[in-house]
Amino acid sequence: MLKSVTESFANIIHGLKVGHLTDRVIQRSKRMILDTLGVGFLGTSTEVFHKVSQYSKIYSSNTSSMVWGQPDFRLPPSYAAFVNGVAIHSMDFDDTWHPATHPSGAVLPALTALLESLPQRAKFSGLDLLLAFNIGIEVQGRLMHFSKEASDIPKRFHPPSVVGTLGSAAAASKLLGLSLTECQEALAIAASFAGAPMANAATQTKPLHIGNAARHGTEAAFLAMLGLQGNKHILDLATGFGAFYTNYSTKVLPSLDSHSWLLDEQDVAFKRFPAHLATHWVAEAAAAVRRHLVLSDGALLPADHIENIVLRVPDVQYVNRPFPDSEHEARHSFQYVACTTLLDGDIAVPSFFKDQVSRPQVTELLRKTKLEHPSDNLPNFNTLYCEVSVTLKNGATFTECCNTFYGHWRNPLNQEDLEKKFRANATKVLPPNKMENLINTVKKLEDLEDCRVLTTLLKGSEETSKTSSM
Amino acid sequence: MTRHLPLSQKGRMQCGQSVTESFANIIHGLKVGHLTDRVIQRSKRMILDTLGVGFLGTSTEVFHKVSQYSKIYSSNTSSMVWGQPDFRLPPSYAAFVNGVAIHSMDFDDTWHPATHPSGAVLPALTALLESLPQRAKFSGLDLLLAFNIGIEVQGRLMHFSKEASDIPKRFHPPSVVGTLGSAAAASKLLGLSLTECQEALAIAASFAGAPMANAATQTKPLHIGNAARHGTEAAFLAMLGLQGNKHILDLATGFGAFYTNYSTKVLPSLDSHSWLLDEQDVAFKRFPAHLATHWVAEAAAAVRRHLVLSDGALLPADHIENIVLRVPDVQYVNRPFPDSEHEARHSFQYVACTTLLDGDIAVPSFFKDQVSRPQVTELLRKTKLEHPSDNLPNFNTLYCEVSVTLKNGATFTECCNTFYGHWRNPLNQEDLEKKFRANATKVLPPNKMENLINTVKKLEDLEDCRVLTTLLKGSEETSKTSSM
Numbered sequence: 001m002l003k004s005v006t007e008s009f010a011n012i013i014h015g016l017k018v019g020h021l022t023d024r025v026i027q028r029s030k031r032m033i034l035d036t037l038g039v040g041f042l043g044t045s046t047e048v049f050h051k052v053s054q055y056s057k058i059y060s061s062n063t064s065s066m067v068w069g070q071p072d073f074r075l076p077p078s079y080a081a082f083v084n085g086v087a088i089h090s091m092d093f094d095d096t097w098h099p100a101t102h103p104s105g106a107v108l109p110a111l112t113a114l115l116e117s118l119p120q121r122a123k124f125s126g127l128d129l130l131l132a133f134n135i136g137i138e139v140q141g142r143l144m145h146f147s148k149e150a151s152d153i154p155k156r157f158h159p160p161s162v163v164g165t166l167g168s169a170a171a172a173s174k175l176l177g178l179s180l181t182e183c184q185e186a187l188a189i190a191a192s193f194a195g196a197p198m199a200n201a202a203t204q205t206k207p208l209h210i211g212n213a214a215r216h217g218t219e220a221a222f223l224a225m226l227g228l229q230g231n232k233h234i235l236d237l238a239t240g241f242g243a244f245y246t247n248y249s250t251k252v253l254p255s256l257d258s259h260s261w262l263l264d265e266q267d268v269a270f271k272r273f274p275a276h277l278a279t280h281w282v283a284e285a286a287a288a289v290r291r292h293l294v295l296s297d298g299a300l301l302p303a304d305h306i307e308n309i310v311l312r313v314p315d316v317q318y319v320n321r322p323f324p325d326s327e328h329e330a331r332h333s334f335q336y337v338a339c340t341t342l343l344d345g346d347i348a349v350p351s352f353f354k355d356q357v358s359r360p361q362v363t364e365l366l367r368k369t370k371l372e373h374p375s376d377n378l379p380n381f382n383t384l385y386c387e388v389s390v391t392l393k394n395g396a397t398f399t400e401c402c403n404t405f406y407g408h409w410r411n412p413l414n415q416e417d418l419e420k421k422f423r424a425n426a427t428k429v430l431p432p433n434k435m436e437n438l439i440n441t442v443k444k445l446e447d448l449e450d451c452r453v454l455t456t457l458l459k460g461s462e463e464t465s466k467t468s469s470m
Numbered sequence: 471m472t473r474h475l476p477l478s479q480k481g482r483m484q485c486g487q488s489v490t491e492s493f494a495n496i497i498h499g500l501k502v503g504h505l506t507d508r509v510i511q512r513s514k515r516m517i518l519d520t521l522g523v524g525f526l527g528t529s530t531e532v533f534h535k536v537s538q539y540s541k542i543y544s545s546n547t548s549s550m551v552w553g554q555p556d557f558r559l560p561p562s563y564a565a566f567v568n569g570v571a572i573h574s575m576d577f578d579d580t581w582h583p584a585t586h587p588s589g590a591v592l593p594a595l596t597a598l599l600e601s602l603p604q605r606a607k608f609s610g611l612d613l614l615l616a617f618n619i620g621i622e623v624q625g626r627l628m629h630f631s632k633e634a635s636d637i638p639k640r641f642h643p644p645s646v647v648g649t650l651g652s653a654a655a656a657s658k659l660l661g662l663s664l665t666e667c668q669e670a671l672a673i674a675a676s677f678a679g680a681p682m683a684n685a686a687t688q689t690k691p692l693h694i695g696n697a698a699r700h701g702t703e704a705a706f707l708a709m710l711g712l713q714g715n716k717h718i719l720d721l722a723t724g725f726g727a728f729y730t731n732y733s734t735k736v737l738p739s740l741d742s743h744s745w746l747l748d749e750q751d752v753a754f755k756r757f758p759a760h761l762a763t764h765w766v767a768e769a770a771a772a773v774r775r776h777l778v779l780s781d782g783a784l785l786p787a788d789h790i791e792n793i794v795l796r797v798p799d800v801q802y803v804n805r806p807f808p809d810s811e812h813e814a815r816h817s818f819q820y821v822a823c824t825t826l827l828d829g830d831i832a833v834p835s836f837f838k839d840q841v842s843r844p845q846v847t848e849l850l851r852k853t854k855l856e857h858p859s860d861n862l863p864n865f866n867t868l869y870c871e872v873s874v875t876l877k878n879g880a881t882f883t884e885c886c887n888t889f890y891g892h893w894r895n896p897l898n899q900e901d902l903e904k905k906f907r908a909n910a911t912k913v914l915p916p917n918k919m920e921n922l923i924n925t926v927k928k929l930e931d932l933e934d935c936r937v938l939t940t941l942l943k944g945s946e947e948t949s950k951t952s953s954m
Contacts, residue, residue: 051710055703058545059560076543156727161676189689192645193696195679199724205673205714208707212677219539223692226535230689239802240683243640318723 006235008253009142010184013135013170015256018127021134025261026446028268029134031418032095034442035270036104037458038425039094041069042349043087045428048204052086052211065113068458069429077113078218081168084109086211089160091352092331093274093425094210097137098266098382098409099144099151099159106164106213107136107171112458113218114175115451124175126448134263136171140164141262142253143235147245153278153316153379154198161196161209162244168217169224176221188230190220191241201318202332267409269381270418273347275330276319279337280405281386282311286341288400289388293342301343303361305392308368311338312387312401314380315373323366330357338388339365349424430457490719492737493626494668497619497654499740502611505618509745510930512752513618515902516579518926519754520588521942522909523578525553526833527571529912532688536570536695549597552942553913561597562702565652568593570695573644575758575836576815577909578694581621582750582866582893583628583635583643590648590697591620591655596942597702598659599935608659610932618747620655624648625746626737627719631729637762637800637863638682645680645693646728652701653708660705672714674704675725685802686816751893753865754902757831759814760803763821764889765870766795770825772884773872777826785827787845789876792852795822796871796885798864799857807850814841822872823849833908914941 043049044067053067056079065080067073068087075083088094088105097103111132115124140163144150150159169190173183193216196209234240235250242248254260269277294301313319313334321333330336330352339362341347350356377384387401404410413421419439426435438457441448448454527533528551537551540563549564551557552571559567572578572589581587595616599608624647628634634643653674657667677700680693718724719734726732738744753761778785797803797818805817814820814836823846825831834840861868871885888894897905903923910919922941925932932938 048712051707051712054710055706058547059543061542061544063542155723157679158676188684188687189692192642192680192684192689192692194681195641195728196676197678197718197721197724197727199715199718199721199727200672200676203672203714204712205676208673208676208712222539223535226538228532228535228688228692230687231683234681234683237681237683239639240681243681243683244679 004233004236005250005252006184006187006233009139009170009187009235010180011256012253012259013139013173013183014178014180016131016135016259018131020256020259021127021130022261022264025134025263026130028263029130029137030442030445031270031415032104032268033108033133033445034422034439035095035418036088036108037068037438037442038422039091039274040084040088040109041429042093042425043090044069046087046090048090048207049083049087052083052208056083063117065116066455066458068112077117078215078222080113081110081218082211082215084113084211085214086207089207089210091274091349092206092276093271095268095270096277096381097141097268099141100153100381101140101144101159101163102210103137103140103164103167103268105210106140106160106168106217107133110168110172110214110218111136111175112455114172116455124451126445126451126454128175129451129454130445132171132174134261135174136167137263138261139170140167141266143241146250147248149246151380151382153314153381156198157244158196158198158201158206158209160213162194164210164213165190165194165217165220166241168214169220170217172218172221173224176225178221178225182224184232185229186221186224188232188234189223189228190217191234192230193220195244198318202321202328204328206328267412269408270413270421272407272413272421274349274352275337276332277381278314278316278319278384278386279334280407281384281402282313282334282338282388283341283347284405285386285388285400285402286338287345288402289390289398290342290345292398293390297345303343303365305394306365306368307391307393308370309338309342309365310370310372310389310391311335312372312374312377312389314377314384316379320371322369323363324357327352327354327357334371334386335366335369336362339369342390488717488720489734489736490668490671490717493623493654493671493719494664495740496737496743497623497657497667498662498664500615500619500743502615504740504743505611505614506745506748509618509747510614512747513614513621514926514929515754515899516588516752517592517617517929518906518923519579519902520572520592521552521922521926522906523575523758524568524572524593525913526577526909527574528553530571530574532574532691533567533571536567536692540567547601549600550939550942552596561601562699562706564597564600565594565702566695566699568596569698570691573691573694575833576690576760577755577758579752579754580761580865581625581752583625584637584865585624585628585643585647586694587621587624587648587651587752589694590624590644590652590701591617594652594656594698594702595620595659596939598656600939608935610929610935610938612659613935613938614929616655616658618745619658620651621747622745623654624651625750627725630734631732633729633731635864635866637798637865640682641728642680642682642685642690642693644697646678648694648697649678649701649704650674650725652698653704654701656702656705657708660709662705662709666708668716669713670705670708672716672718673707673712674701675718676714677704679728682802686805686812688812690812751896753892754897754905756891756897756905758833758836759821760816761865762798762800762803762868762870763818764891765868765886766797766818766822766872767825767831768889769870769872769884769886770822771829772886773874773882774826774829776882777874781829787827787849789878790849790852791875791877792854793822793826793849794854794856794873794875795819796856796858796861796873798861798868800863804855806853807847808841811836811838811841818855818870819850819853820846823853826874
């Protein structure tokens with residue numbers, strides 16, 4: 001019997017069990033969970049996080065969940081999901097997938113919020129969490145396979161706001177144990193919360209796309225639980241989820257028996273510095289060029305000798321910013337990342353602080369920089385490349401090209417570097433012993449009997465929260 | 471330092487002002503003195519109608535669900551749910567549930583280009599009015615100004631694409647323009663700065679957009695509830711200094727993302743400001759269903775008069791061979807056999823057959839037991855639609871023709887171009903108030919009802935809006951008898 005696409009999604013969400021998880025999916029998703037927690041902790045120091053927290057704290061409720069790293073700050077679950085989601089995406093430091101979206105930030109904060117808010121007697125194991133998490137990821141990936149344009153770097157709607165909202169709803173539905181019908185309704189309801197335009201990328205509002213995806217997905221699940229109904233064929237219709245795409249072409253999902261995980265086939269990329277993924281190719285190529293220009297890594301760049309800098313990059317308009325004047329713009333600027341890397345030799349979290357963005361030496365290099373868009377360089381995270389050419393005043397030109405940066409799925413961060421990134425991110429928020437504890441807990445998540453062990457570790461600690469002032 | 475924006479980010483800036491800036495300028499700069507008499511009159515009618523359908527909507531299942539959801543939230547400032555004196559919620563949630571109530575039965579106003587303008591705006595404003603500190607005082611004119619700014623912004627946005635003029639296909643307009651209209655109105659009432667007004671629009675855009683497929687489902691009312699809620703949130707977030715893309719309305723990657731073709735224009739200056747509502751009134755519905763069905767109902771009622779000897783007589787249904795409805799091609803209102811109240815409200819066929827059968831169509835016509843009546847189903851089986859090529863899916867130009875052919879071969883055809891309640895033939899004040907009374911009666915005692923009618927009637931003279939918001943409470947005796 002021909003099922004609707006939407007039904008097949010509900011079937012998957014409702015029917016998948018812990019036994020369907022593969023080893024590779026477990027390993028990959030644990031890495032995603034760790035990275036997401038870390039960037040979330042770091043993100044609790046940002047201005048955007050501060051603002052959405054100020055907004056959200058007017059709300060209280062009987063059930064509450066915790067804001068990551070802030071032991072005394074509790075919010076209703078959907079708001080905890082919201083602010084934690086904003087923290088995760090606040091610095092554009094969270095994971096990226098192919099087709100393009102930031103999958104984990106829409107899902108994980110919704111799940112931790114729910115875990116805490118559910119009654120004492122409800123017990124969830126690490127595997128339960130992993131299953132719900134992976135369902136949230138899988139749904140996002142499957143949705144993106146319904147349009148060619150989703151494979152490319154987005155132009156109209158910000159994918160987390162589109163697929164992330166539904167992924168969050170799917171994950172929340174799983175954890176809440178919704179019925180098959182309720183799972184389907186949650187997807188339909190979530191679609192009516194989905195969709196935010198690309199133009200707010202590179203602004204302070206962008207992180208809300210993820211925060212809202214987490215929050216609204218949670219809401220959609222709660223509303224479905226209360227019996228609210230939407231269009232049961234939401235994913236089948238061009239007037240449904242297809243509204244977000246110019247070309248939309250669906251396929252019924254395989255049955256449970258033939259289920260395979262997209263994450264098994266296609267890993268995510270983890271970022272090494274907090275900026276748009278496309279800039280990561282540029283940073284590596286720029287670092288390689290720099291080695292031609294200086295005698296040693298620590299030496300100063302002979303900036304005066306540089307005549308011009310050419311970046312051959314894909315045509316991605318919202319990352320083309322010749323003179324960014326905010327941290328959010330700097331995170332979405334090929335030019336800024338190239339010039340900062342050339343100047344400093346490396347690029348990291350502090351490179352995007354406001355005072356760094358406005359440095360005269362950077363501006364000087366920016367003036368010499370231009371972009372070219374080779375026709376074979378498509379705006380697609382699986383195939384793009386970045387070439388950096390620096391020409392000196394004496395005419396010598398040095399060119400390096402990066403096809404696959406370290407952290408891309410073709411060259412994944414090793415476990416040590418992933419944990420290093422986590423520690424660097426979590427250090428202001430977690431004391432050292434808790435940090436190691438959390439790393440180990442996530443490392444063995446599939447063996448964890450009670451997720452409360454995990455959520456307790458997310459609190460941070462009282463001493464740390466006093467020193468890290470908002 | 472000079473900004474060097476890539477051309478793609480400049481949008482259409484004339485004299486250095488972007489479209490988005492011109493919106494912020496209007497929102498921030500318009501004053502009570504800019505309101506015209508006609509705009510005041512029209513918007514008071516909209517306010518009254520919206521309150522009434524909102525009160526009625528508090529008896530619906532969808533309202534009940536979103537209330538159950540929302541009441542887990544409490545906060546220091548709270549606002550009231552219309553008609554429920556003891557039910558208070560944080561302002562954005564009050565806006566949310568009241569907005570859902572308003573659109574719960576598809577009974578709220580419709581404009582041209584197509585959207586439901588008032589439901590996204592009014593509940594946000596009443597929620598804010600209540601939640602602001604005691605010392606803040608807003609007059610009826612302040613409310614009217616903020617309300618009209620919320621309406622105006624929606625209209626102006628819809629002028630940026632041809633497709634907005636037609637009945638929508640992809641995104642439900644209230645979720646798109648309504649969210650920004652709500653943000654604009656809230657910004658005005660909150661007294662945000664020019665920059666904050668602009669940011670609120672940008673932030674709101676990231677909450678906008680819900681697909682049409684959820685029309686005719688129980689989720690559709692949330693489009694309005696969310697527009698009200700999220701617009702409020704966007705204004706609050708802007709007040710906290712959150713920033714978005716200042717050129718959100720200029721860009722195809724901004725608000726243009728919601729449209730296939732998007733073409734903007736800078737708004738006129740404050741001095742040359744004119745209100746769209748002045749030029750173009752709304753339509754008020756006489757029964758709770760999609761606007762397009764209102765043409766069908768009138769045509770069907772006219773045909774019925776050929777078939778029966780008097781209005782009260784039974785329709786000789788057995789003698790009917792077939793029923794043809796010549797209507798515009800609007801897929802989501804083409805439902806031959808609706809099986810829920812939400813579907814029935816979006817069905818040319820259901821409205822035609824119910825009107826033929828009963829002689830009239832009103833709120834109770836959509837109750838579940840009515841929808842499933844065998845006599846209706848029998849007529850539905852004989853009904854088909856045709857889509858004449860000259861009948862475009864546009865609320866300004868569409869028509870509906872109903873043809874009933876009897877078994878003896880006689881055919882009776884009537885056509886409706888403009889139904890009573892359409893902007894070309896507006897409900898008179900008496901009928902508008904009658905609709906309000908019928909809607910509000912379960913929720914407000916008679917004296918309060920009259921009080922409210924009169925207060926709204928003279929809203930421009932009201933010194934303190936608290937008089938208005940107090941009347942929205944309903945009363946304790948009434949709320950006990952009207953059980954959820």
